[in-house]
Amino acid sequence: MTEEPYRWLEAIENRREYVREQIKGGSPVFAASLPDGILLLGVGTGNSKVFELFDRHALAGLGHPADMEKIRQAAIDAAHLEAFTRAPEDVSLRRLVSFGLSPQLKTHFEQIYSAPYLVELLLAEVAAEPGHDLLFRLHFDGAFRYETKGIVLAAGMPDLEKAAQEWLSRNAAEKTERRDLVDLLLQAWWCLIEYKSFTENPPSEEERRAGWRAAANGKVVEIGWLARTSLRLARFETLTLEQIGL
Amino acid sequence: MSDPAPIAGDFLSLLAARQVPPLRGDVSLAAPVQTQATTVFAFHFADGILMAGDRRATAGNLIVTDRVDKVIEIDATSLLAIAGVPATAFEMARVLQTSFEYYRRSQLQPLSLPAKVRALARLLRENLPLTMQGVGVVMPLFAGLNPATTPARAKIYFYDPLGAQFHAVGYAASGSGSGTIRSILSFQERHGGPKPSEMQLPHAVQFALRLLMVASEFDSATGGVNPETRTFATIKVLRAGGVETIEAEQQAEFLRT
Numbered sequence: 001m002t003e004e005p006y007r008w009l010e011a012i013e014n015r016r017e018y019v020r021e022q023i024k025g026g027s028p029v030f031a032a033s034l035p036d037g038i039l040l041l042g043v044g045t046g047n048s049k050v051f052e053l054f055d056r057h058a059l060a061g062l063g064h065p066a067d068m069e070k071i072r073q074a075a076i077d078a079a080h081l082e083a084f085t086r087a088p089e090d091v092s093l094r095r096l097v098s099f100g101l102s103p104q105l106k107t108h109f110e111q112i113y114s115a116p117y118l119v120e121l122l123l124a125e126v127a128a129e130p131g132h133d134l135l136f137r138l139h140f141d142g143a144f145r146y147e148t149k150g151i152v153l154a155a156g157m158p159d160l161e162k163a164a165q166e167w168l169s170r171n172a173a174e175k176t177e178r179r180d181l182v183d184l185l186l187q188a189w190w191c192l193i194e195y196k197s198f199t200e201n202p203p204s205e206e207e208r209r210a211g212w213r214a215a216a217n218g219k220v221v222e223i224g225w226l227a228r229t230s231l232r233l234a235r236f237e238t239l240t241l242e243q244i245g246l
Numbered sequence: 247m248s249d250p251a252p253i254a255g256d257f258l259s260l261l262a263a264r265q266v267p268p269l270r271g272d273v274s275l276a277a278p279v280q281t282q283a284t285t286v287f288a289f290h291f292a293d294g295i296l297m298a299g300d301r302r303a304t305a306g307n308l309i310v311t312d313r314v315d316k317v318i319e320i321d322a323t324s325l326l327a328i329a330g331v332p333a334t335a336f337e338m339a340r341v342l343q344t345s346f347e348y349y350r351r352s353q354l355q356p357l358s359l360p361a362k363v364r365a366l367a368r369l370l371r372e373n374l375p376l377t378m379q380g381v382g383v384v385m386p387l388f389a390g391l392n393p394a395t396t397p398a399r400a401k402i403y404f405y406d407p408l409g410a411q412f413h414a415v416g417y418a419a420s421g422s423g424s425g426t427i428r429s430i431l432s433f434q435e436r437h438g439g440p441k442p443s444e445m446q447l448p449h450a451v452q453f454a455l456r457l458l459m460v461a462s463e464f465d466s467a468t469g470g471v472n473p474e475t476r477t478f479a480t481i482k483v484l485r486a487g488g489v490e491t492i493e494a495e496q497q498a499e500f501l502r503t
Contacts, residue, residue, distance in 0.1 A: 080348045
């Protein structure tokens with residue numbers, strides 16, 4: 001049956017719908033380039049959303065934990081093998097995504113007799129200078145785009161993700177302090193999980209702030225920080241809300 | 247039937263699965279004259295562990311360079327000092343650096359100190375063919391923080407070329423100048439004042455530099471310390487807060503005081 005082209009297309013479309021249905025309730029994740037480094041944020045259960053990959057690289061994602069784990073492990077394996085066989089400086093997110101993760105995700109998505117990966121991902125690489133960072137948005141089907149500055153997010157619903165992206169781009173331009181930025185990202189996170197509109201009668205700032213405080217209660221706000229300069233090779237550290245003054 | 251799947255978190259098994267094993271053991275009988283490294287030591291001081299090494303590498307009676315760093319930061323809580331053949335020792339350091347970080351990142355927890363100590367023993371055992379043929383001998387020192395204790399305590403280990411590991415209570419030394427260093431450390435610990443374990447950092451650094459000066463008087467393969475030519479040692483300290491490098495400028499200052 002699937003040898004017929006239209007059947008194959010239908011099967012692919014069904015898979016796309018299936019994946020989106022499965023991950024639409026996932027907790028969104030964010031990555032933002034700041035003057036001093038890259039901040040990644042997710043709200044989960046601790047060690048479930050934001051991960052260190054390599055010296056200057058980190059991952060944030062939503063989706064099925066087992067699939068997240070497979071992608072995370074594949075990225076860590078590839079990065080460490082590259083560092084060992086060449087040098088740590090040769091580990092590049094552009095190559096890791098373009099030639100590693102993206103083709104694997106695409107192949108897996110199009111093999112219609114196996115289960116697709118239920119993930120939406122962000123990957124970050126901190127550069128020596130602001131404006132040269134890499135923030136990759138990688139989808140479950142292998143499609144990706146990247147930015148060298150600003151904010152990128154991954155959410156379960158494409159329309160809401162687009163609206164949140166535009167809202168954050170407008171509102172985050174002046175936020176260069178981690179505290180202010182995390183507060184704004186958590187406001188966007190709350191609007192996304194509560195399906196609030198970013199355009200028509202959006203909640204007030206007070207509502208958004210009270211909203212994320214209440215919604216994050218009992219959960220772990222996972223914050224990863226990739227420092228732009230450090231005496232150590234490994235630039236990644238995890239931060240708590242208390243550490244950044246929230 | 248062998249399982250090609252790597253062991254979770256084990257970088258060496260990942261390398262084996264991808265057929266890029268480190269430390270290949272084949273050696274030709276016509277092996278070239280080896281470059282060798284010489285004197286390294288570590289001792290407990292008041293705040294933690296000081297690990298130091300001279301910077302000379304020799305090949306027979308030739309001095310190859312006086313700018314080798316033989317004390318290597320493996321990760322945020324462990325140090326390695328190499329004595330023996332640098333080609334093998336540096337490769338061991340690289341394997342350990344990648345392995346420890348790989349485990350920490352993939353398993354979302356750091357490797358325990360006993361596992362780190364055994365990882366180096368395993369590399370030494372895998373180097374046995376080269377050791378038995380008289381080339382590629384490495385006798386390292388290892389220092390690591392044990393996070394299982396509160397506060398985290400640093401420990402020193404030394405090894406024999408076959409991979410046996412020994413916990414050093416107060417100090418350890420390795421390399422051709424180690425006999426001199428051990429004699430002085432033993433004397434100072436028993437009869438000296440202050441004992442090395444009671445020294446504050448400036449005094450401990452000064453003491454370490456003087457140890458190397460004395461060792462270089464008796465061992466031509468040990469590079470000395472000479473402030474006039476700005477020739478200093480590689481010195482790193484391991485405390486509860488992690489690793490710190492004592493740069494040449496600081497060494498010069500501590501030596502003057």
